[in-house]
Amino acid sequence: MKIESTFLLGVGLFFGCVALIYWFLSYEDGGSMMLLGTCLLGLLPGSFYFYWHRRFHGYRFFFWGKLDRVVGDRPEDRDDATIADGAGIVNTFPGSSIWPFVLGTGAFMSLLALVFGVWLVLPGLGLILTALIGVTAESRRGGHV
């Protein structure tokens, strides 16, 4: 996770610097705020990954507090890892699900309601709610509904 965190923190630092330079050269609010937002977009997830990178290497909180156990790098971060080193659950994947289609159709109809009339909101929101309930139930059950 070191490279992932470095990558994102690099995004944050770069745009933090650019935002500062831009602000002091232009005093322009809009662009400076967007650059600041971009800086945060890098810093926040970058800090998260860096936190876990340090946890994997035995630190409770970034550089402070030793943990009893050192996990070390993930197999996908190690040059010498074999396929066997990655044994274990990777993730749970749905084989299929109707709910993304239902949710997408609901969003489509709800947005069109802003153009063609409020009446489209009713079926649109109905589909969105149905999909949200359906996908939640499907995730809990771990299977196709």
Next chain:
Amino acid sequence: MTDVISPPIAGGGIATPLTSTATEAGGAGEHGPTGLLKWLTTTDHKVIGISYMVTAVVLFYIAGLLALGIRVQLTTPAGTFVTFQQYNELFTMHGSIMMYLFAGPFAFGGLANYVVPLQIGAPDMAFPRLNALSYWLFAGGSITMLLGFFVSGGAANFGWVAYAPLSTSTFTPGAGGDLWIMALVLTGFSAIFTGVNLVATIFYLRAPGMTMFRMPIFTWNMLVTGILILIAFPVLTAALVMLFADRHFGTHIYQVLGCHTVTGAPAPNACGSPVLWQNLFWFFGHPEVYILALPYFGMATTIFPTFSKRPVFGYKGMVFATMAIAALSTGVWAHHMFTTGVVLLPFFSLLSLLIAVPTGIKFFNWIGTMWRGQLVFKTPMLFAIGFLFAFLMGGVTGVMLASPPIDFFTHDTYFVVAHFHQVLFGTAVFAGFGGLYFWYPKMFGRMLNDKLGKWHFWLTFVGFWVTYLPQYVLGLRGMPRRVAHYPADLGWQSWNIASTIGAFLIAAGFFVLLVNLWISWRDPVLAGNNPWDAQTLEWFTTSPPPHHNYTHLPPIRSERPTWDYDHPDALTLRHGHSQVPPPPGNGSGPSGDGADRGPGGGTGGGTGGRAFVR
């Protein structure tokens, strides 16, 4: 139902076959939905990727026909092929469809969706349902955009950049503009979800040994593109919501007419700022150019080594150049606003000029990859080389436009149109269709005809130059963009006729592609697993790959594990000159039917959740 995929672990660096075991009673296994329902309910990244590509290519043809309409209109100074209103709709919808619905979705929704999980040894995208939702939002957005042609008042007609106040309801009333806004909101969310999915997939689902610096350049480029999407698209979506509020809810964010207080008294200080739209739009719009370009750079960077029989020259240089391009591209948005007179010229000019440096590194590395290689001029390679020439021309004129004095002179002329098309046609069409020819055998297990592919390439390549070189001349002679008529006595007609001839040559090329696809469908030539003797991991599995992609994985010791596996006698010249231990019983040379790689489709195509265990 949940399937547990548990592989026996083989020693000696040999791939480990994955086997599937249903762990819950009633598991659907391979007996999922069929037909149309299968397509509607799929969460398989490969099916979603192909759906994206098919939709995007259909939209590409529609937008191409609109472009032909524009060119026919401009063949004569006072063309009567369409009315002024229809002409405005033509160029608006042509640009909007090509930019928002073809070039981006084809790359990061289509090819990336299909290829990235395969290249990193993942069974799927990290969030398969979110992936499916992304496609359906994109499909809904595409329909919404096209609906504009069927409402009274016609489709949006304010250009693909929708500058305020032209795009406000005062100057563009009607449902067409609203549909355009809603289409972009839908496709914007689709892109954001895809960006999240790509980043999470690359960070969390790489196979053991697939370190970040062993990822193929295509995957690296998609990671950077994913970050760029997350930077740029939320800004566009917010800007669009504000534009819609201006059009319908009486706000004055961009609107400058009719500013008043709640009592109705005139209040000029309550007016909005039209330039704010440009500021927000281009903060999205310029990264968007690289959101469209970087994936295609990645495609070319995959094609060159394959058809040169060499590794990528300067792998890390390519990665850092991609990062540098993306970083700089986010700081140059206002170079599109030089002529507004309210932007910081030196800042934006300097950053824009700097982009040429990492781009130059990329060109150097692409040429370095081919240098002394065993070049094979198959169709994908021709398209990739075509991309080099086309993008070089677009890039050089881009450097010119980064200079404010030149920009002042050429702004809103056909010079900009030519530059812009050479950049985006050069990437999205040459590299993009090169990528299609390259990965088509993996997707469908059958080849496209190489001879017809070369016809397609040469018609497109010649047509490309015949179309756009005259437009540079027209721009330098002062012809403004977005005009349906022009004076007859300025000598512009002959250049316009040449440009129109070029456009029809391109159209002929894309007709050949349709013929090629038809022949491939009717009279298939089977591809085998790795018809190109390609290097990256996706060519290790069957063509098309099984559900959840791999039954075996090779040891991953470089960024080209399939090459290492297929050529065990070759020394891997990177990463410490490590030599991959030759797998027992595996011969060198390109893989044929993949019989030594385990059965395809071993993980089934079930409907239930799957817990993957390596």
